Amino acid sequence: MPAMFRTILTSALLPLLSIGAQAQVWALHGTAVTPEGPVTGATVLIDGNTIRAVGQNVPLPSGTKLIETNGFIYPGLIDLHNHVTWNILPHWTSGTKSGARYDWQQLPEYRMALSLPHDRVVAEGHGCAAERYAEVKAMVGGATSQTGLGEDDLTLPGATTAPAKPPPNCLGSYIRELGVSSRLYPAGAAEPLNFEISPLAYDAAHTLALIESLQNHTLQASLIHIAEGSPTDASAAHEFGFLRARGMLVPGVSIIHGVALTSSNFAAMAKASVGLIWSPRSNFELYGATTNVASAKQAGVTIAIGPDWSPTGSDGMLQELKYAAIWNATQFPVAFTDRDLFQMATLNAANLAGIAAQTGSIVAGKRADLLVLKSDQSDPYNAFTHASPEQVALVVVDGTPQYGDTTLMRQVRPSGASAALNVCGVAKELAVPTKDAWSATQTELTTSLHRWGTTLAPLTECR
Numbered sequence: 482m483p484a485m486f487r488t489i490l491t492s493a494l495l496p497l498l499s500i501g502a503q504a505q506v507w508a509l510h511g512t513a514v515t516p517e518g519p520v521t522g523a524t525v526l527i528d529g530n531t532i533r534a535v536g537q538n539v540p541l542p543s544g545t546k547l548i549e550t551n552g553f554i555y556p557g558l559i560d561l562h563n564h565v566t567w568n569i570l571p572h573w574t575s576g577t578k579s580g581a582r583y584d585w586q587q588l589p590e591y592r593m594a595l596s597l598p599h600d601r602v603v604a605e606g607h608g609c610a611a612e613r614y615a616e617v618k619a620m621v622g623g624a625t626s627q628t629g630l631g632e633d634d635l636t637l638p639g640a641t642t643a644p645a646k647p648p649p650n651c652l653g654s655y656i657r658e659l660g661v662s663s664r665l666y667p668a669g670a671a672e673p674l675n676f677e678i679s680p681l682a683y684d685a686a687h688t689l690a691l692i693e694s695l696q697n698h699t700l701q702a703s704l705i706h707i708a709e710g711s712p713t714d715a716s717a718a719h720e721f722g723f724l725r726a727r728g729m730l731v732p733g734v735s736i737i738h739g740v741a742l743t744s745s746n747f748a749a750m751a752k753a754s755v756g757l758i759w760s761p762r763s764n765f766e767l768y769g770a771t772t773n774v775a776s777a778k779q780a781g782v783t784i785a786i787g788p789d790w791s792p793t794g795s796d797g798m799l800q801e802l803k804y805a806a807i808w809n810a811t812q813f814p815v816a817f818t819d820r821d822l823f824q825m826a827t828l829n830a831a832n833l834a835g836i837a838a839q840t841g842s843i844v845a846g847k848r849a850d851l852l853v854l855k856s857d858q859s860d861p862y863n864a865f866t867h868a869s870p871e872q873v874a875l876v877v878v879d880g881t882p883q884y885g886d887t888t889l890m891r892q893v894r895p896s897g898a899s900a901a902l903n904v905c906g907v908a909k910e911l912a913v914p915t916k917d918a919w920s921a922t923q924t925e926l927t928t929s930l931h932r933w934g935t936t937l938a939p940l941t942e943c944r
Contacts, residue, residue, distance in 0.1 A: 505546070506527065506528045506529075506533075506542055506544070506545050507527055507545060507546040507547075507893065508525060508526045508527060508539070508541060508545055508546070508547045508548065509524070509525045509527070509547075509554055509851070509853065509875075510522075510523070510524050510525075510547055510548065510550060511523065511552050511553060511554045512554065513525055513554045514554065514843065514861050514862075514865075515535060515843050515844070516842045516843075516844065519553075519861045520535070520536060521537075522537050523535060523536055523537055523539075524536070524537070524538075524539040524541070524547070525554055525843060525851065526539050526541065526545070527849045527880050529880050530848055530849055530879040530880035531846065531848060532843060532845055532846065532847050532848070535843050535844070535845060546893075548892050548893055550853045551855070552853045552855045552856065552874050553853070553854045553856060553861045553864055554843065554851060554852075554853050555623075555823075555843070555851070555852045555853075555861075555865060556827045556828075556840070556841055556842050556850060556852070557623070557624065557625025557626065557656075557840070557850035557851055557876065557877070557878065558622070558623045558624045558625065558798040558799070558826045558830075558852060559624070559626045559627075559659075559785070559827060559830035559831055559834065559836075559840070559841060560619060560624045560626065560628065560629075560787045560788065560797075560798050560830075561627075561659075561704055561735070561737075561758045561785045561787045561834060562629065562704070562737050562758045562760050562785075562788070562789055563615075563619075563627050563629035563787060563788060563789065563790055564629045564631070564789070564790040565611075565612060565615045565616075565627065565629045565630045565631075565634060565658070566599065566603065566611040566615055566630070566634040567595070567599055567790045567791070568611075568614070568615040568790055568791045568792075568796075568938065569602070569611045569614050569615065569926055569930065569937055569938055570594075570595055570599060570791070570930075570938055571792070571935065571936055571937075571939075572793070572938070573591070573594050573595055573792045574766065574793070575588055575591065575767070576590075578711070578767065578768055578769040579710065579767055579768060580710055580713075580716070580717070580768075581709065581710030581711070581714045581717040581768075582706075582709045582717075582767070583710075583716065585767060593934070594935065595792055597933060598933040598934070598935045601932075602926070602933065603634065603636065605929055606636075607926060607929045608635035608636055608651075609635060609651040610922045610925045610926050611634075611926060612630065612634070612635060612651065613652075613922050614923070614937075616652075616655040616656050616658075617884070617911060617919075617940065618791070618796060618797060618938075618940050618941070619656055619797055620656060620873075620876045620878075620884045620911075621796070621797055621870050621873065621902075621909075621940045621941050622788075622797015622798045622799045622800055622801075622873075622941065623797065623798050623799045623852045623854075623868075623870075623873055623876065624656060624797060624798045625656050625657060625840070625850040625851075625852070625877075625878045626656060626657035626659050626663070626834075626836075626840065627656060627657070627658065627659065628659045628660055628674065628676045628704060628787075628834070629676055630658050630660070630661045630676075655878065655883050655884070655912075656883075657840075657878065657879075659672070659674050659676075659834055659836070660672045660674035660675065660676050663836070665836060665840070671699075673700050673701040673835060674700070674701060674702045674703075674704070674834055674835065675691070675700055675702065675703040675704065677703065677704070677705045677706070679706070680705040680706070680707070680724070680729065681720060681723050681727075683727075688727050688728075688729065691703060691729070692728055692731055695731050695733040696731065700733065701733060701834070701835025701836075702733050702734075702735065702833060702834050702835045703733055703734050704734075704735050704737055704758065704833075704834075705729075705736060705737060706736075706737045706738055707720050707724055707737070707738065707739060707742075708720045708721055708738060708739045708740060708741040708742050709737075709738035709741075709768075710740060710768055711740065711741065711769065711770060712740055712741050712770050713741075714741055714768075717740065717741035718741040718742075718743075720741075721736075721739075721741075721742055721746050724736075725749065730749060730753040730755055731753060731755070732754040732755070733835070734753075734755045734756070735755065735756035735757065735785070736758070737760070738758075738760060738772065739757055739759075739772050739777075740768060740770060740771060740772045742772065742773065742777075743773075743776075744773070744780065747773075747776050747780035747782050748780045750777075750780070750782050751780045751781040751782045754783075755782070756782065756783045756829075756832075757772070757774070757777050757782050757783070757784045757785070758784075758785045758786070758787050758833070759772055759774050759784055759785070759786050759805070759825070760786070760787055760788060760794055760801070761786075761801070761805050761808055762789075762793075762795050762804045763788070763789035763790070763793045763794035763795075765808075766793040766794070767793055771808070774817075775816040778816060778817070783833060784825055784829060785825050785826070785829045785833050786798075786801060786802065786805060786825040786826055786830075787801065787830075788800065791938055796870075796938075796939075796940070796941045796942055797870065799868050799869065799870060800869075800870065800942070802822055802825075802826055802865070802866050802868075803866065803869070805817075805866070806819070806822060806866040806867060809822070818862070819860070819862035819863050819865065822862075822865075822866045823862050823865050823866065827841050827842060828841045828842050848879055848880070849879065849880040850877065850878055850879065851875070851876070851877040852873065852875070852876055852877075853873075853874040853876075853885070853889070854872050854873060855872050855874045856868065869905065869943075869944075870904050870905060870940075870941045870943075871904050871905040871906065871907040871943075873885065873886075873904075873909075874886045874889050875890070875893065881912075882894045882912065883911070883912050884910070884911050884912065885909065885910065886908070886910070887901070887908040887909060887910045890909075890910040891910070894912060897912060898912070898913050898914065898915055898916045898918070899911060899913060900918070900919035902919075902940070905941065905943035906943070
Protein backbone atom coordinates (compact mmCIF):
# COMPACT_ATOMS: atom_id res chain seq x y z
CA MET A 482 0.00 0.00 0.00
CA PRO A 483 1.41 3.43 -0.85
CA ALA A 484 2.59 5.39 2.17
CA MET A 485 0.00 8.09 1.50
CA PHE A 486 -2.75 5.76 2.66
CA ARG A 487 -1.23 4.69 5.95
CA THR A 488 0.61 7.59 7.52
CA ILE A 489 -1.35 8.03 10.73
CA LEU A 490 -1.35 6.93 14.34
CA THR A 491 2.07 5.33 14.12
CA SER A 492 2.47 4.92 17.85
CA ALA A 493 -1.00 3.43 18.14
CA LEU A 494 -0.75 0.94 15.31
CA LEU A 495 0.99 -1.83 17.21
CA PRO A 496 -1.51 -4.45 18.34
CA LEU A 497 -2.44 -3.92 21.97
CA LEU A 498 -3.17 -6.64 24.45
CA SER A 499 -6.87 -6.72 25.22
CA ILE A 500 -7.76 -5.64 28.71
CA GLY A 501 -7.85 -8.68 30.94
CA ALA A 502 -6.62 -10.87 28.07
CA GLN A 503 -6.89 -14.55 28.77
CA ALA A 504 -5.24 -17.48 27.05
CA GLN A 505 -7.08 -20.38 28.64
CA VAL A 506 -9.45 -22.77 26.94
CA TRP A 507 -13.10 -22.08 27.74
CA ALA A 508 -16.48 -22.53 26.11
CA LEU A 509 -19.93 -21.02 25.73
CA HIS A 510 -23.13 -23.05 25.52
CA GLY A 511 -26.34 -21.84 23.87
CA THR A 512 -27.90 -21.49 20.42
CA ALA A 513 -25.03 -20.65 18.06
CA VAL A 514 -25.91 -18.88 14.81
CA THR A 515 -23.51 -20.31 12.22
CA PRO A 516 -23.30 -19.74 8.44
CA GLU A 517 -25.38 -22.90 7.96
CA GLY A 518 -28.03 -21.70 10.39
CA PRO A 519 -28.84 -21.84 14.11
CA VAL A 520 -27.53 -24.77 16.14
CA THR A 521 -29.45 -25.35 19.35
CA GLY A 522 -27.60 -26.82 22.30
CA ALA A 523 -24.31 -25.79 20.72
CA THR A 524 -20.93 -25.40 22.33
CA VAL A 525 -18.46 -22.80 21.08
CA LEU A 526 -14.98 -23.84 22.20
CA ILE A 527 -12.49 -20.96 22.53
CA ASP A 528 -8.75 -21.49 22.73
CA GLY A 529 -6.85 -18.23 23.20
CA ASN A 530 -8.15 -15.88 20.51
CA THR A 531 -9.54 -18.62 18.26
CA ILE A 532 -12.73 -20.62 17.86
CA ARG A 533 -11.53 -24.22 17.99
CA ALA A 534 -14.86 -25.98 17.51
CA VAL A 535 -18.58 -25.29 17.33
CA GLY A 536 -21.53 -27.66 17.34
CA GLN A 537 -23.45 -30.11 19.45
CA ASN A 538 -21.53 -32.62 21.58
CA VAL A 539 -18.18 -30.88 21.14
CA PRO A 540 -15.56 -32.78 23.17
CA LEU A 541 -13.98 -30.46 25.72
CA PRO A 542 -10.38 -30.67 26.92
CA SER A 543 -9.94 -31.47 30.57
CA GLY A 544 -10.36 -28.42 32.76
CA THR A 545 -12.35 -26.40 30.22
CA LYS A 546 -14.67 -23.88 31.86
CA LEU A 547 -18.12 -24.26 30.24
CA ILE A 548 -20.41 -21.25 30.56
CA GLU A 549 -24.17 -21.68 30.09
CA THR A 550 -25.44 -18.51 28.36
CA ASN A 551 -29.13 -19.43 28.04
CA GLY A 552 -29.03 -17.17 25.01
CA PHE A 553 -28.17 -16.78 21.35
CA ILE A 554 -24.49 -16.75 20.37
CA TYR A 555 -23.74 -14.66 17.26
CA PRO A 556 -20.57 -13.51 15.57
CA GLY A 557 -19.56 -10.06 16.78
CA LEU A 558 -21.04 -7.25 14.70
CA ILE A 559 -18.89 -5.39 12.18
CA ASP A 560 -19.58 -1.68 11.75
CA LEU A 561 -18.22 -0.44 8.40
CA HIS A 562 -19.51 3.11 8.69
CA ASN A 563 -18.84 5.30 11.66
CA HIS A 564 -17.01 8.47 12.65
CA VAL A 565 -15.63 7.17 15.88
CA THR A 566 -14.65 10.10 18.07
CA TRP A 567 -17.78 12.07 17.16
CA ASN A 568 -19.83 9.57 19.15
CA ILE A 569 -19.12 11.48 22.36
CA LEU A 570 -21.56 14.13 21.10
CA PRO A 571 -25.32 14.10 21.76
CA HIS A 572 -28.00 13.65 19.15
CA TRP A 573 -28.44 16.64 16.83
CA THR A 574 -31.00 17.77 14.29
CA SER A 575 -30.80 20.70 11.93
CA GLY A 576 -34.56 21.20 12.00
CA THR A 577 -34.74 20.82 8.22
CA LYS A 578 -33.84 18.26 5.57
CA SER A 579 -30.77 18.85 3.41
CA GLY A 580 -30.21 18.18 -0.26
CA ALA A 581 -26.69 16.84 0.24
CA ARG A 582 -24.09 16.56 2.97
CA TYR A 583 -22.47 19.74 1.72
CA ASP A 584 -25.56 21.65 2.85
CA TRP A 585 -25.90 20.74 6.54
CA GLN A 586 -22.14 20.91 7.03
CA GLN A 587 -22.33 24.63 6.28
CA LEU A 588 -25.02 25.39 8.85
CA PRO A 589 -23.91 27.59 11.77
CA GLU A 590 -25.88 25.41 14.18
CA TYR A 591 -23.97 22.31 13.00
CA ARG A 592 -20.67 24.05 13.60
CA MET A 593 -21.71 25.17 17.08
CA ALA A 594 -23.30 21.89 18.16
CA LEU A 595 -20.92 19.37 16.60
CA SER A 596 -17.84 20.41 14.66
CA LEU A 597 -16.50 23.05 17.04
CA PRO A 598 -16.92 20.96 20.24
CA HIS A 599 -15.43 17.89 18.55
CA ASP A 600 -12.44 19.72 17.14
CA ARG A 601 -11.70 21.63 20.34
CA VAL A 602 -11.97 18.53 22.54
CA VAL A 603 -9.48 16.74 20.29
CA ALA A 604 -7.19 19.77 19.95
CA GLU A 605 -7.04 20.06 23.73
CA GLY A 606 -5.67 16.54 23.97
CA HIS A 607 -8.77 14.45 24.69
CA GLY A 608 -8.95 12.50 21.42
CA CYS A 609 -7.75 9.29 23.05
CA ALA A 610 -10.45 9.54 25.72
CA ALA A 611 -13.05 10.12 22.99
CA GLU A 612 -11.84 7.05 21.14
CA ARG A 613 -11.99 4.88 24.27
CA TYR A 614 -15.51 6.06 25.05
CA ALA A 615 -16.58 5.32 21.49
CA GLU A 616 -15.19 1.78 21.65
CA VAL A 617 -17.29 1.05 24.73
CA LYS A 618 -20.32 2.64 23.08
CA ALA A 619 -19.81 0.33 20.10
CA MET A 620 -19.68 -2.75 22.38
CA VAL A 621 -22.90 -1.68 24.09
CA GLY A 622 -24.42 -1.96 20.61
CA GLY A 623 -22.91 -5.40 19.97
CA ALA A 624 -19.93 -4.47 17.78
CA THR A 625 -16.54 -6.13 17.92
CA SER A 626 -15.09 -4.24 14.92
CA GLN A 627 -15.60 -0.77 13.51
CA THR A 628 -14.18 1.64 10.94
CA GLY A 629 -14.01 5.40 10.80
CA LEU A 630 -11.09 6.55 12.93
CA GLY A 631 -9.56 9.33 10.83
CA GLU A 632 -6.26 11.16 10.63
CA ASP A 633 -7.41 14.14 12.69
CA ASP A 634 -9.53 12.31 15.24
CA LEU A 635 -6.94 11.82 17.96
CA THR A 636 -4.75 14.90 17.56
CA LEU A 637 -5.62 17.77 15.24
CA PRO A 638 -2.88 19.33 13.09
CA GLY A 639 -1.70 22.58 14.59
CA ALA A 640 -3.04 21.84 18.05
CA THR A 641 -0.94 23.53 20.70
CA THR A 642 -2.00 21.55 23.76
CA ALA A 643 -2.26 18.06 22.28
CA PRO A 644 0.75 15.74 22.01
CA ALA A 645 2.46 15.61 18.63
CA LYS A 646 1.19 12.09 18.09
CA PRO A 647 -0.99 9.69 20.07
CA PRO A 648 0.74 8.35 23.16
CA PRO A 649 1.32 4.60 23.58
CA ASN A 650 -1.83 2.66 24.41
CA CYS A 651 -4.03 5.49 23.13
CA LEU A 652 -6.49 3.12 21.51
CA GLY A 653 -8.83 1.51 23.99
CA SER A 654 -8.06 -1.97 22.62
CA TYR A 655 -11.58 -3.15 23.39
CA ILE A 656 -12.71 -3.69 19.80
CA ARG A 657 -11.01 -3.86 16.43
CA GLU A 658 -10.39 -0.46 14.83
CA LEU A 659 -10.29 -1.64 11.23
CA GLY A 660 -7.77 0.22 9.11
CA VAL A 661 -5.86 1.43 12.17
CA SER A 662 -5.43 -1.21 14.87
CA SER A 663 -7.41 -4.32 14.02
CA ARG A 664 -5.09 -6.89 15.62
CA LEU A 665 -5.70 -9.05 12.56
CA TYR A 666 -2.25 -8.57 11.00
CA PRO A 667 1.37 -8.96 12.13
CA ALA A 668 2.80 -6.26 14.37
CA GLY A 669 3.93 -3.26 12.33
CA ALA A 670 2.12 -4.36 9.17
CA ALA A 671 0.08 -1.80 7.22
CA GLU A 672 -3.67 -2.14 7.66
CA PRO A 673 -5.12 -3.02 4.22
CA LEU A 674 -8.35 -1.03 4.64
CA ASN A 675 -8.94 2.57 3.64
CA PHE A 676 -11.85 4.70 4.94
CA GLU A 677 -12.40 7.93 3.01
CA ILE A 678 -14.98 10.69 3.29
CA SER A 679 -14.13 12.72 0.17
CA PRO A 680 -12.67 10.40 -2.50
CA LEU A 681 -13.52 12.80 -5.32
CA ALA A 682 -11.03 15.27 -3.85
CA TYR A 683 -8.14 12.92 -4.71
CA ASP A 684 -5.65 14.14 -7.27
CA ALA A 685 -4.86 11.90 -10.25
CA ALA A 686 -1.76 10.35 -8.66
CA HIS A 687 -3.60 9.48 -5.46
CA THR A 688 -6.49 7.96 -7.39
CA LEU A 689 -4.15 5.87 -9.53
CA ALA A 690 -2.24 4.66 -6.47
CA LEU A 691 -5.52 3.68 -4.79
CA ILE A 692 -6.67 1.67 -7.81
CA GLU A 693 -3.30 -0.04 -8.17
CA SER A 694 -3.27 -0.95 -4.47
CA LEU A 695 -6.68 -2.59 -4.80
CA GLN A 696 -5.68 -4.44 -7.95
CA ASN A 697 -2.45 -5.82 -6.50
CA HIS A 698 -4.22 -6.59 -3.18
CA THR A 699 -1.92 -4.57 -0.94
CA LEU A 700 -5.19 -2.79 -0.15
CA GLN A 701 -8.13 -5.13 0.42
CA ALA A 702 -10.92 -2.61 0.92
CA SER A 703 -11.60 1.05 0.25
CA LEU A 704 -14.78 2.39 1.85
CA ILE A 705 -15.84 5.70 0.34
CA HIS A 706 -18.67 8.19 0.85
CA ILE A 707 -20.53 8.74 -2.43
CA ALA A 708 -23.97 10.10 -3.41
CA GLU A 709 -24.90 11.14 0.11
CA GLY A 710 -28.01 13.31 -0.09
CA SER A 711 -31.57 13.36 -1.27
CA PRO A 712 -32.39 10.98 -4.14
CA THR A 713 -33.36 14.09 -6.14
CA ASP A 714 -30.25 16.13 -5.38
CA ALA A 715 -28.22 16.70 -8.55
CA SER A 716 -24.86 17.18 -6.82
CA ALA A 717 -25.22 13.89 -4.93
CA ALA A 718 -26.46 12.02 -7.99
CA HIS A 719 -23.57 13.20 -10.19
CA GLU A 720 -20.92 11.82 -7.87
CA PHE A 721 -21.32 8.28 -9.14
CA GLY A 722 -20.52 9.40 -12.69
CA PHE A 723 -17.38 11.13 -11.48
CA LEU A 724 -16.35 8.01 -9.59
CA ARG A 725 -16.86 5.81 -12.65
CA ALA A 726 -14.98 8.27 -14.89
CA ARG A 727 -11.98 8.04 -12.60
CA GLY A 728 -11.92 4.26 -12.94
CA MET A 729 -12.75 3.68 -9.28
CA LEU A 730 -15.40 1.02 -9.84
CA VAL A 731 -13.10 -1.87 -8.98
CA PRO A 732 -13.36 -4.86 -6.62
CA GLY A 733 -12.57 -3.87 -3.07
CA VAL A 734 -14.41 -0.55 -3.26
CA SER A 735 -17.62 -0.13 -1.25
CA ILE A 736 -19.85 2.92 -1.46
CA ILE A 737 -21.08 4.38 1.83
CA HIS A 738 -24.58 5.94 1.75
CA GLY A 739 -25.41 5.93 -1.99
CA VAL A 740 -28.81 7.52 -1.30
CA ALA A 741 -28.90 9.18 -4.72
CA LEU A 742 -27.88 6.06 -6.67
CA THR A 743 -30.15 4.62 -9.36
CA SER A 744 -30.95 1.10 -10.53
CA SER A 745 -28.46 1.45 -13.38
CA ASN A 746 -25.80 2.56 -10.89
CA PHE A 747 -26.44 -0.54 -8.79
CA ALA A 748 -26.19 -2.74 -11.87
CA ALA A 749 -22.79 -1.21 -12.65
CA MET A 750 -21.68 -1.74 -9.05
CA ALA A 751 -22.72 -5.39 -9.07
CA LYS A 752 -20.89 -5.97 -12.35
CA ALA A 753 -17.72 -4.46 -10.86
CA SER A 754 -18.12 -6.25 -7.47
CA VAL A 755 -18.47 -2.92 -5.67
CA GLY A 756 -20.29 -3.10 -2.33
CA LEU A 757 -22.78 -0.83 -0.56
CA ILE A 758 -22.86 0.25 3.09
CA TRP A 759 -26.31 1.40 4.20
CA SER A 760 -27.06 3.86 7.03
CA PRO A 761 -30.84 4.30 7.07
CA ARG A 762 -31.44 6.30 10.24
CA SER A 763 -28.90 9.02 9.45
CA ASN A 764 -30.22 9.15 5.86
CA PHE A 765 -33.75 9.83 7.04
CA GLU A 766 -32.65 12.28 9.74
CA LEU A 767 -30.62 14.38 7.32
CA TYR A 768 -32.28 13.90 3.92
CA GLY A 769 -35.76 12.51 4.55
CA ALA A 770 -35.06 9.39 2.46
CA THR A 771 -32.71 6.44 2.28
CA THR A 772 -30.92 4.36 -0.30
CA ASN A 773 -32.96 2.21 -2.68
CA VAL A 774 -31.57 -0.92 -1.07
CA ALA A 775 -34.27 -3.11 -2.60
CA SER A 776 -32.95 -2.17 -6.03
CA ALA A 777 -29.38 -2.76 -4.87
CA LYS A 778 -30.32 -6.20 -3.58
CA GLN A 779 -32.11 -7.05 -6.82
CA ALA A 780 -29.01 -6.05 -8.80
CA GLY A 781 -26.87 -8.40 -6.72
CA VAL A 782 -24.88 -5.82 -4.77
CA THR A 783 -23.41 -7.03 -1.48
CA ILE A 784 -24.87 -4.82 1.26
CA ALA A 785 -23.57 -4.10 4.77
CA ILE A 786 -25.06 -1.78 7.39
CA GLY A 787 -23.56 0.84 9.72
CA PRO A 788 -24.96 3.57 11.98
CA ASP A 789 -22.85 6.46 10.55
CA TRP A 790 -22.45 8.28 13.87
CA SER A 791 -24.63 8.85 16.88
CA PRO A 792 -25.29 12.61 16.33
CA THR A 793 -27.71 11.85 13.46
CA GLY A 794 -27.68 8.06 13.27
CA SER A 795 -27.94 5.26 15.81
CA ASP A 796 -25.80 4.81 18.90
CA GLY A 797 -24.65 1.38 17.75
CA MET A 798 -25.16 -1.57 15.45
CA LEU A 799 -28.06 -3.26 17.24
CA GLN A 800 -29.90 0.04 17.38
CA GLU A 801 -29.37 0.61 13.65
CA LEU A 802 -30.50 -2.93 12.87
CA LYS A 803 -33.72 -2.40 14.79
CA TYR A 804 -34.29 0.86 12.90
CA ALA A 805 -33.70 -0.98 9.60
CA ALA A 806 -36.06 -3.79 10.62
CA ILE A 807 -38.83 -1.30 11.46
CA TRP A 808 -38.31 0.50 8.14
CA ASN A 809 -38.31 -2.85 6.35
CA ALA A 810 -41.69 -3.70 7.89
CA THR A 811 -43.17 -0.61 6.21
CA GLN A 812 -42.17 -1.79 2.75
CA PHE A 813 -44.45 -3.79 0.47
CA PRO A 814 -43.12 -6.23 -0.32
CA VAL A 815 -40.49 -6.21 2.41
CA ALA A 816 -36.99 -5.71 1.07
CA PHE A 817 -35.19 -8.10 3.41
CA THR A 818 -35.62 -11.06 5.69
CA ASP A 819 -34.31 -10.92 9.24
CA ARG A 820 -31.55 -13.24 8.13
CA ASP A 821 -30.60 -10.78 5.36
CA LEU A 822 -30.19 -8.05 7.96
CA PHE A 823 -28.12 -10.38 10.13
CA GLN A 824 -25.83 -11.04 7.17
CA MET A 825 -25.38 -7.30 6.58
CA ALA A 826 -23.97 -6.85 10.07
CA THR A 827 -21.72 -9.91 10.04
CA LEU A 828 -20.46 -11.90 7.05
CA ASN A 829 -21.40 -9.35 4.36
CA ALA A 830 -19.47 -6.69 6.27
CA ALA A 831 -16.52 -9.04 6.74
CA ASN A 832 -16.44 -9.77 3.01
CA LEU A 833 -16.51 -6.08 2.09
CA ALA A 834 -13.74 -5.34 4.59
CA GLY A 835 -11.59 -8.20 3.32
CA ILE A 836 -11.52 -9.92 6.72
CA ALA A 837 -13.97 -12.79 6.20
CA ALA A 838 -11.20 -15.36 6.48
CA GLN A 839 -10.63 -14.24 10.06
CA THR A 840 -13.92 -13.01 11.49
CA GLY A 841 -17.59 -12.38 10.71
CA SER A 842 -18.96 -15.86 11.35
CA ILE A 843 -18.82 -18.60 13.96
CA VAL A 844 -16.53 -21.08 12.25
CA ALA A 845 -13.71 -23.19 13.66
CA GLY A 846 -10.36 -21.53 13.00
CA LYS A 847 -11.67 -17.96 12.97
CA ARG A 848 -11.09 -15.35 15.65
CA ALA A 849 -13.33 -15.59 18.69
CA ASP A 850 -15.31 -12.38 18.14
CA LEU A 851 -18.70 -13.14 19.67
CA LEU A 852 -21.93 -11.53 20.82
CA VAL A 853 -24.37 -13.18 23.23
CA LEU A 854 -27.95 -11.89 23.40
CA LYS A 855 -30.67 -12.80 25.87
CA SER A 856 -34.14 -12.94 24.33
CA ASP A 857 -37.55 -14.48 24.86
CA GLN A 858 -37.91 -14.93 21.09
CA SER A 859 -37.59 -18.39 19.58
CA ASP A 860 -36.27 -17.22 16.19
CA PRO A 861 -32.64 -16.10 16.57
CA TYR A 862 -32.80 -13.87 13.48
CA ASN A 863 -35.91 -12.03 14.66
CA ALA A 864 -34.41 -11.76 18.13
CA PHE A 865 -31.31 -10.25 16.54
CA THR A 866 -33.05 -7.58 14.45
CA HIS A 867 -35.30 -6.49 17.32
CA ALA A 868 -32.75 -6.61 20.14
CA SER A 869 -32.02 -3.71 22.47
CA PRO A 870 -28.68 -2.92 24.14
CA GLU A 871 -29.83 -4.10 27.55
CA GLN A 872 -30.12 -7.60 26.03
CA VAL A 873 -26.38 -7.76 25.29
CA ALA A 874 -25.23 -10.44 27.72
CA LEU A 875 -21.61 -10.76 26.58
CA VAL A 876 -19.15 -9.30 24.06
CA VAL A 877 -15.99 -11.29 23.35
CA VAL A 878 -13.20 -9.82 21.21
CA ASP A 879 -10.23 -11.94 20.18
CA GLY A 880 -11.22 -14.53 22.76
CA THR A 881 -11.36 -12.00 25.61
CA PRO A 882 -14.58 -11.16 27.47
CA GLN A 883 -14.76 -7.37 27.38
CA TYR A 884 -18.29 -6.42 28.37
CA GLY A 885 -21.60 -7.95 29.40
CA ASP A 886 -24.10 -8.72 32.13
CA THR A 887 -22.48 -8.54 35.54
CA THR A 888 -23.40 -12.13 36.45
CA LEU A 889 -22.06 -13.56 33.19
CA MET A 890 -18.89 -11.45 33.16
CA ARG A 891 -18.01 -12.66 36.65
CA GLN A 892 -18.26 -16.25 35.44
CA VAL A 893 -16.11 -15.79 32.35
CA ARG A 894 -13.74 -13.25 33.93
CA PRO A 895 -13.56 -13.88 37.67
CA SER A 896 -10.57 -11.58 38.28
CA GLY A 897 -9.23 -8.28 37.01
CA ALA A 898 -10.37 -4.68 37.31
CA SER A 899 -13.88 -3.83 36.17
CA ALA A 900 -16.28 -0.91 35.97
CA ALA A 901 -19.98 -1.14 36.72
CA LEU A 902 -22.32 0.23 34.04
CA ASN A 903 -26.08 0.56 34.04
CA VAL A 904 -27.54 0.13 30.56
CA CYS A 905 -31.25 0.84 30.39
CA GLY A 906 -31.75 -0.52 33.90
CA VAL A 907 -29.60 -3.63 33.53
CA ALA A 908 -26.34 -4.07 35.45
CA LYS A 909 -23.33 -4.50 33.16
CA GLU A 910 -19.62 -4.90 33.74
CA LEU A 911 -16.76 -3.54 31.65
CA ALA A 912 -13.22 -4.91 31.78
CA VAL A 913 -10.81 -2.03 32.45
CA PRO A 914 -7.02 -1.72 32.95
CA THR A 915 -7.42 -0.05 36.35
CA LYS A 916 -10.34 0.38 38.72
CA ASP A 917 -10.83 4.10 38.02
CA ALA A 918 -10.07 4.10 34.28
CA TRP A 919 -13.67 4.34 33.08
CA SER A 920 -14.73 7.04 35.51
CA ALA A 921 -11.61 9.02 34.61
CA THR A 922 -12.47 8.83 30.91
CA GLN A 923 -16.00 10.05 31.55
CA THR A 924 -14.84 12.90 33.78
CA GLU A 925 -12.20 14.01 31.28
CA LEU A 926 -14.71 14.19 28.43
CA THR A 927 -17.51 15.72 30.49
CA THR A 928 -15.26 18.53 31.67
CA SER A 929 -13.92 19.30 28.20
CA LEU A 930 -17.32 19.19 26.48
CA HIS A 931 -18.83 21.43 29.14
CA ARG A 932 -16.33 24.13 28.20
CA TRP A 933 -17.78 24.11 24.69
CA GLY A 934 -21.43 24.19 25.67
CA THR A 935 -22.45 20.57 25.30
CA THR A 936 -22.70 17.32 27.24
CA LEU A 937 -21.26 13.82 26.96
CA ALA A 938 -23.63 11.64 24.98
CA PRO A 939 -25.05 8.57 26.73
CA LEU A 940 -23.75 5.16 25.76
CA THR A 941 -27.18 4.44 24.31
CA GLU A 942 -30.72 5.73 24.12
CA CYS A 943 -33.18 3.54 26.00
CA ARG A 944 -36.25 2.82 23.91
